[in-house]
Amino acid sequence: xxxxxxxxxxxxxxxxxxxxxxxxxxxxxxxxxxxxxxxxxxxxxxxxxxxxxxxxxxxxxxxxxxxxxxxxxxxxxxxxxxxxxxxxxxxxxxxxxxxxxxxxxxxxxxxxxxxxxxxxxxxxxxxxxxxxxxxxxxxxxxxxxxxxxxxxxxxxxxxxxxxxxxxxxxxxxxxxxxxxxxxxxxxxxxxxxxxxxxxxxxxxxxxxxxxxxxxxxxxxxxxxxxxxxxxxxxxxxxxxxxxxxxxxxxxxxxxxxxxxxxxxxxxxxxxxxxxxxxxxxxxxxxxxxxxxxxxxxxxxxxxxxxxxxxxxxxxxxxxxxxxxxxxxxxxxxxxxxxxxxxxxxxxxxxxxxxxxxxxxxxxxxxxxxxxxxxxxxxxxxxxxxxxxxxxxxxxxxxxxxxxxxxxxxxxxxxxxxxxxxxxxxxxxxxxxxxxxxxxxxxxxxxxxxxxxxxxxxxxxxxxxxxxxxxxxxxxxxxxxxxxxxxxxxxxxxxxxxxxxxxxxxxxxxxxxxxxxxxxxxxxxxxxxxxxxxxxxxxxxxxxxxxxxxxxxxxxxxxxxxxxxxxxxxxxxxxxxxxxxxxxxxxxxxxxxxxxxxxxxxxxxxxxxxxxxxxxxxxxxxxxxxxxxxxxxxxxxxxxxxxxxxxxxxxxxxxxxxxxxxxxxxxxxxxxxxxxxxxxxxxxxxxxxxxxxxxxxxxxxxxxxxxxxxx
Numbered sequence: 001x002x003x004x005x006x007x008x009x010x011x012x013x014x015x016x017x018x019x020x021x022x023x024x025x026x027x028x029x030x031x032x033x034x035x036x037x038x039x040x041x042x043x044x045x046x047x048x049x050x051x052x053x054x055x056x057x058x059x060x061x062x063x064x065x066x067x068x069x070x071x072x073x074x075x076x077x078x079x080x081x082x083x084x085x086x087x088x089x090x091x092x093x094x095x096x097x098x099x100x101x102x103x104x105x106x107x108x109x110x111x112x113x114x115x116x117x118x119x120x121x122x123x124x125x126x127x128x129x130x131x132x133x134x135x136x137x138x139x140x141x142x143x144x145x146x147x148x149x150x151x152x153x154x155x156x157x158x159x160x161x162x163x164x165x166x167x168x169x170x171x172x173x174x175x176x177x178x179x180x181x182x183x184x185x186x187x188x189x190x191x192x193x194x195x196x197x198x199x200x201x202x203x204x205x206x207x208x209x210x211x212x213x214x215x216x217x218x219x220x221x222x223x224x225x226x227x228x229x230x231x232x233x234x235x236x237x238x239x240x241x242x243x244x245x246x247x248x249x250x251x252x253x254x255x256x257x258x259x260x261x262x263x264x265x266x267x268x269x270x271x272x273x274x275x276x277x278x279x280x281x282x283x284x285x286x287x288x289x290x291x292x293x294x295x296x297x298x299x300x301x302x303x304x305x306x307x308x309x310x311x312x313x314x315x316x317x318x319x320x321x322x323x324x325x326x327x328x329x330x331x332x333x334x335x336x337x338x339x340x341x342x343x344x345x346x347x348x349x350x351x352x353x354x355x356x357x358x359x360x361x362x363x364x365x366x367x368x369x370x371x372x373x374x375x376x377x378x379x380x381x382x383x384x385x386x387x388x389x390x391x392x393x394x395x396x397x398x399x400x401x402x403x404x405x406x407x408x409x410x411x412x413x414x415x416x417x418x419x420x421x422x423x424x425x426x427x428x429x430x431x432x433x434x435x436x437x438x439x440x441x442x443x444x445x446x447x448x449x450x451x452x453x454x455x456x457x458x459x460x461x462x463x464x465x466x467x468x469x470x471x472x473x474x475x476x477x478x479x480x481x482x483x484x485x486x487x488x489x490x491x492x493x494x495x496x497x498x499x500x501x502x503x504x505x506x507x508x509x510x511x512x513x514x515x516x517x518x519x520x521x522x523x524x525x526x527x528x529x530x531x532x533x534x535x536x537x538x539x540x541x542x543x544x545x546x547x548x549x550x551x552x553x554x555x556x557x558x559x560x561x562x563x564x565x566x567x568x569x570x571x572x573x574x575x576x577x578x579x580x581x582x583x584x585x586x587x588x589x590x591x592x593x594x595x596x597x598x599x600x601x602x603x604x605x606x607x608x609x610x611x612x613x614x615x616x617x618x619x620x621x622x623x624x625x626x627x628x629x630x631x632x633x634x635x636x637x638x639x640x641x642x643x644x645x646x647x648x649x650x651x652x653x654x655x656x657x658x659x660x661x662x663x664x665x666x667x668x669x670x671x672x673x674x675x676x677x678x679x680x681x682x683x684x685x686x687x688x689x690x691x692x693x694x695x696x697x698x699x700x701x702x703x704x705x706x707x708x709x710x
Contacts (some may be wrong), residue, residue: 011105011156014105017105021102022156022163024097025098029166029168030167031087031088032087032306033170035087035088036171036306038080038083042084098160105152105156106153110149113145117145117335120337124341125340125342128341133220138216138220143209144327144331148330148331151320151324154317157317158314161310165307165311172303175303179278179297183274186281187311189274190270193266197262200259202322202325205256205324205325205327208249208326209326212249259319275305346427348424350417350430353417353515355382356381356383356545357417358381358415359378359381360378362377362403363410363412364399364400364410373396373568375568375569376412376413377569381547385561386559387547388562389550389565390563391564391565391589395565395568400565401519401547403415405436406423409423432511433513434515435511437516437540438504438519438520439519443495445488447484447488448485448488452464452484455507466509467509471505471506471539473499501533514545516544517547517548518549520549553586560575561575562575562576562579564589566585
């Protein structure tokens with residue numbers, strides 16, 4: 001019925017408090033029982049029936065009254081009365097201490113469960129968050145933990161009540177086993193009737209947990225997506241959904257309240273009927289011993305009256321326990337580590353990269369998914385160099401980048417750092433030397449300085465200012481109302497996209513990572529912001545081992561390696577110039593991206609206006625003339641300079657690039673002359689756009705190469 005292993009495991013985390021609660025509960029039951037036994041002879045003595053009572057009392061109960069027989073008769077009654085008062089005081093003192101002890105235990109259990117939950121959430125893999133709603137997590141760690149600790153409190157109370165009832169039952173059996181047998185049969189009917197209440201309580205408890213989870217999850221989703229809600233004018237729709245959850249939960253709570261409110265009156269009526277039945281059946285059973293029966297019945301009824309409230313509390317506690325059973329199951333499932341993904345922890349401390357990173361024949365499939373996202377990827381990223389990943393959405397770029405910080409592990413192959421498997425390193429020591437700047441920058445609802453220091457809290461103020469300057473963030477921070485102390489709102493909502501990115505870069509600079517991952521860090525920015533952020537990224541990437549996921553190819557022309565990915569495989573790899581010469585997938589992506597920047601016609605395809613065509617023809621002539629003038633001096637320089645091989649290689653590369661550009665321009669002219677041919681299979685304007693892209697992408701490289709030569 002209940003997740004008892006969780007309850008008992010939680011309870012015995014604090015054995016001293018548990019034992020103390022049990023002992024105090026037992027002491028309270030014992031003092032209560034003794035006080036009840038002593039109360040009976042005092043009442044009979046006051047009714048002048050003490051002698052008959054003494055003769056009819058069972059021998060084991062007479063021992064309590066014999067304790068006072070040694071006193072003078074005049075003092076026996078006051079002594080017994082004082083003892084009764086003392087027993088009641090001790091019983092209530094035990095109950096008070098038991099309540100305080102169980103309350104302390106309850107608070108500690110609640111705290112420990114929340115700590116376990118937080119620790120689990122911080123150690124579990126990202127795959128868990130991909131499959132679990134944040135609202136359900138928050139509901140589990142708040143509402144359901146509270147209800148679970150309530151279940152534990154009720155469990156301890158149940159044990160205490162059982163001890164009290166057992167003590168009274170023992171007294172009843174010793175008083176009259178015949179009446180006790182009749183009582184058990186009669187009261188079992190009351191217990192059976194209460195079983196219906198217990199079942200209904202469990203049903204209501206499950207519904208309460210269900211609606212609480214739905215309500216919390218929806219609230220979190222609405223708050224997180226409040227911009228979408230408002231931009232689509234769905235405030236009323238969301239209100240109706242949440243209102244329905246609130247109404248349904250209130251309805252279940254009302255039904256549960258009706259049920260619990262009925263338990264007390266029902267048990268009272270049932271108990272009175274049971275007592276009358278016991279008295280009636282007892283009189284029939286002792287019809288030949290009425291004188292003896294009157295004394296026994298008085299004793300029995302007094303003890304039974306003292307016990308019946310505890311029976312009522314027992315039924316109420318059982319109902320409460322049933323009501324919280326669903327929460328116990330939810331928390332048990334939440335804290336269960338056996339069905340959650342955890343990253344295996346290595347023991348080797350990470351220091352600094354010496355040679356490079358080897359993606360060694362890596363394949364990867366997401367958990368619970370049959371589709372292979374990466375297929376035998378094999379690349380080497382040397383220390384201090386930059387590797388850029390490009391390709392269409394779904395090609396596997398972000399997945400490969402997620403393997404580097406060990407958000408996931410490859411299903412086949414391995415990532416090796418200086419020839420050592422990444423899995424052998426301690427995750428925390430490795431990730432502290434890792435910097436990640438992504439498109440979706442996360443900032444806390446705190447001050448600018450607190451966000452910047454998150455990766456390295458012990459940085460000096462001078463180091464902080466230096467990181468801000470190198471990230472091109474000093475100007476806008478100085479303009480903020482409180483400078484570094486300015487609160488930037490939830491996820492940095494009070495800042496622009498470019499400002500958030502520059503803060504993320506400054507945070508990474510302050511952290512001084514050995515390995516850097518840039519995940520489309522400029523793809524969502526405007527041109528001006530992109531230039532500022534790109535400049536900061538170049539500063540951040542300098543002399544670091546960097547993995548870049550790029551959408552805008554213009555940002556990776558200077559990368560040491562560019563890998564083109566398609567369907568989880570690397571289909572091309574090389575520098576920008578090498579890939580452009582191949583006129584393969586990278587060149588097509590480059591031309592396509594350039595063509596997207598042209599004016600678009602009514603049908604949405606790239607088109608070239610007639611005036612642009614004339615300009616292109618004229619420009620091509622000027623380009624040809626200029627390039628012819630450049631080739632001569634380059635050739636003479638190559639012949640005249642008596643220097644090392646490196647300079648000769650640079651000049652040779654410049655010469656080859658210029659020749660390539662001439663070929664592209666010639667092809668551009670040919671494409672433009674075919675604008676009137678509609679049957680070519682692809683629009684001539686698109687061909688022209690692609691050639692323009694190739695031409696203009698090649699020009700910067702020529703300038704770059706020439707700038708390196710003396």
